[in-house]
Amino acid sequence: MSRAAKSGPPPDHLPAPMPAKPWRWGWWTALFALMVVLVLVSLPALWSGTAKTLSYTDFVSDVDADRVASVTIDDRGYVRGELRDGNEFVTQIPTALDTGGLSAQLASKKVPVTGTQTDGGWGGLLSFLLPLVLLVAMFMWLSRRARGVLSGGNLGFGRSRAQIIEAERPTTRFADVAGYDGVKQEVSEVVDFLRDPGKYAAAGAKGPRGVIMVGPPGTGKTLLGRAVAGEASVPFLSVTGSAFVEMFVGVGASRVRDLFREARTRAPAIIFIDEIDAVGSRRGNGIGGNDEREQTLNQLLSEMDGFDQSSGIVVLAATNRPEALDPALLRPGRFDRQVMVPLPNQTERAAILAVHAEGKHLDSDVDLGRVSRATPGFSGADLANLINEAAIFAVRDDRTDITAADLVAARDRVLLGRRDSSNALLPDERWAVAVHESGHALLAALCEHADPVEKVTILPAGMALGATEQLPEAERHLYSEAYLNDRLTVHLGGRAAELVVLGQGSTGATNDLVGATELATRMVTEFGLSPSLGPVGYPQSQLGFLPAGRTSTGVRSYSEQTQRQVDQEVSRLLRKAEDRAVALLARNRDALERLAGLLAEQETLDGAAVLSVLRGSALTTVSHAS
Template sequence: MEIKDKKPKKPLIFYYAIVIIVLVLLNTLLVPSLAERSIKEATYDEFLDTLDSGTVEEVNLEDDVIYYSVKKGNETQVYKTGRIKDSQEVERLKDAGVKFSEEIPQKTSPILSLLLSYIVPILIFVFIGNWLSKKMMSGISGGAGGAMSFGKSNAKIYVKSSTGIKFSDVAGEDEAKELLTEIVDYLHNPEKYREIGAAMPKGALLVGPPGTGKTLLAKAVAGEANVPFFSISGSEFVEMFVGMGAAKVRDLFKQANEKAPCIVFIDEIDTIGKKRDGNISGNDEREQTLNQLLTEMDGFDGSKGVVILAATNRPDSLDPALLRPGRFDRRIPVELPDLQGREEILKVHAKKIKVSDNVDFREIAKAASGASGAELANIVNEAALRAVRDRRKFATQADMEESIEVVIAGYQKKSRVLSEKEKLIVSYHEIGHALVAAMQTNSAPVHKITIIPRTSGALGYTMQVEDGEHYLMSKEELENKIATFTGGRAAEELIFHSITTGASNDIEQATKLARGMITRYGMSDDFDMVAMESVQNQYLGGDTSLACSFETQTEIDKKVVELVKTQHAKAYKILEDNIGKLHQLAKYLYDNETITGEEFMKILAEPMPQIGAEE
């Protein structure tokens, strides 16, 4: 259950708007009315008599009203009277030596003038300032949502709940759960550890690719331990005002100590935990926040049962001081699930929907190789949506398989209709991939071939599925993989004696794999076991950067081109030797648009009919 304020706090601009509106109303209504009360009314005859007596100093002529000031000793009194049409009015005023004024004359009484000009505005500002200050301070004392709560931690607090997340809700991460179970046990039975003198790690860092369940695991720890769970993102510490991030860190740890035992979870900690460079920067908000976090993690008493959990997918960018023992003592990898893990995750999410009894989650897990937990959840949800679209009450195996293709390549693009020539080219292209893969040893079996365009831009694709989990790849397997990538272009060259843009993604994948073989895997005779390339942000795409001279880079480029050309030639030779099967399979794909792996292998195993054979 998340604790929230019953009444949402108003933003600071709301109170400023109220102040401005009040001042405008006072200026337009109250002040003129006060000034108006100091003006005495007179008849037009009295005005003429006063004008004749020569005591009128200033006159302001309005459409229907005449304002005039009369000096009486040391004071000046302002009068007003109705204006009557009089052709001699202006000449009479000039003859009397009256000064014409464009503004309404005000009473020049020093007391009233001081009151209206200084005292009343000051009193108004004091009243509004006092009221505004109380509203702001009430926000500070009432919670994190106040208008001036810059230094308050706005961490979401989850407390004990009957619907809390447990370890049973998290599948596919057995190693991570095992490491976190100790934390749960310590929060339940701290005396067992204190007897032997063992201290619980102050912090644990969850590291892994996006979507693998780092946040879910942290919530499961809190759910299992039945303790308060503070959840905050690293970006929420970074404020516009210098020092506010550090204040939030102090407040967060203060709240945690008050509610101990508890768990504090900081998501995306790399936002504030990046490595500090050598530049001297006294007002760097992020660095001040990091320094405060380091100080707080050193200062708080771990024996109270306050455990700090943090998650990141950029561990290489974190400051070394944050990772030393005594702060984040444990580094818990939360990697992509293996085959067994994917199957368990699919079963967990399948409990939330209605599925057919004959769904084989093992086969679905095989086809979804490399998928994260979040992607697997999306696959199950897409299968349920597809079942609803087809007006069925439950999801089937076909729904699951189609949802994998939706996640990988997008939805079928029904509006895109290929011409007969393009459809034929795509058919030969995809069969080229599949045939080269099938004719090589140590290649993943073909699972499905289709030429139905997808929203990702693919006009067709060939899906290969490994029989089991594959962790190591030999040099020969990688070369076969490159040859499979080039099989589509080789089929176009062999059949149509021309090439198209359809192989752009194949070229990119083949080049990336060939470069990795030479620069990172040590599979080149010339460079032996020397790393020419380093990988950064391995969990976020794995950007690479070369670490060699320009001459060596030129040699690497030559080796990459040579390797891809060799495998391209091998793929062309395979298709040339099996051109009969290439035609037969391409025609079948052209007619049916989709071939399963079983259909493909059946046609491939059939003997070719002998043309012109005697009966």
């Protein structure tokens, strides 16, 4: 975004305009003069282009027939003349021919003959050299133009592509960023330091050189950067990490230099680099260590070390891949402060939902607190999408008010995908899905530490033929071993119900097995809940941004023997959970079949309906040790 034009004298901190380069006019004048001279030298040839070209045989025939009025012959055998009918002609005497006979023939016909000598002086030299000089001049001009483009001309690759936000600031403020009070405090201190550096100097405190915001995608890091631009009364230069990377070696480093040069002329200023991992990835991966990305990173490191701390320049960056950043970029003195921007908790989700619900018509039955409890693990971007999807559902029904049912449908749409009514199940498949989902729901009610059931349905959505949704009563930050074991049991409840009622398993448990295996693997490798391996941990990702079971490098950090033990322990935990699930459902088979029948009839049941079905039977539980 360009700065708005202002009337009056320019501010003091703006650099003076660069003077026009006179050499450009000199080059253009010289090139124009060369072209004019070349055209003048070529005029005779152009004029001769109107004459008729004759072969030498035709020329001799015309002489014999007395049709030639006058002839001019130069010493190279070039003949130019006029016929008696007034037309001009040109021809060429072959070099091997004796011209004596031609002269006698012309004399016998009384044709006036004029002899000329080829100009071997300046005219001939100019006609030979001018095209060569013109080509050399054009080549030099194009080379200079290319160097200017690459080093930062008006249309140059080497110019920084930063958006300078100064006159027209974004309307986003910290008040528009719901939650994250600690994060906003740390970021706002940067703005406060630039506004009043004397306050910090009086206490002997130094302002930060750089602040990097780290967190999962969609948590509002870029939004916080825009809020800084809205709050700060200093120039704000915004650029993405990918804008530095080009196919030409050296262009990225040139853009970094240009960015910091621009910031120095406007100091105090803030530089915001979004998705810095695009340029700040670990070095040493390129062949020879001299690729464009490494040169750009080296220049960025040099610039962050090079500027004086009292100059009032702070670099603000954001990334969701901190494990990919070069360690030299994160050391104190460059990015002094690393601010974690995690997924929002329940209170923050409610506040974020309230922000995105502004300007929308919410029905009286909408409880944003309940919606926030039903969306654990949602980021700010996910919550904004949830509200938008609910508004779309309302529009489909020709309504302007968003109801609680719209939000529930939007949540199912986000988590499960679009419901496909055309994907009708066969009667046997419908009963199998009802049994499967009833197994999940029943075990969620029977296991003491499991989260309560919110809804169970057999309506297909996306790749899922049915779904059982559980909502925690309170947001958890610590998971006990008993909770994890109950969660494993609920995961395997669908398969266990199929074994109890149908006598065999099916492919419907595929996703359940994947989730249970990932959870059991983390219990063994990360949480130290395996008696065989003991209290050891092999974390997959230090910050937890990667999916469970994956590392940033894709290579495990333990031996084959340890891997064998891990596989054995994971298998033991899964078999134990399955045996427990089968035992629980077998002892409560009446309730399982009644719940499956009701689900097959009504297709969707809420948690209260599940509990009412279960209260009609004498429930039998199984201890964790069994």
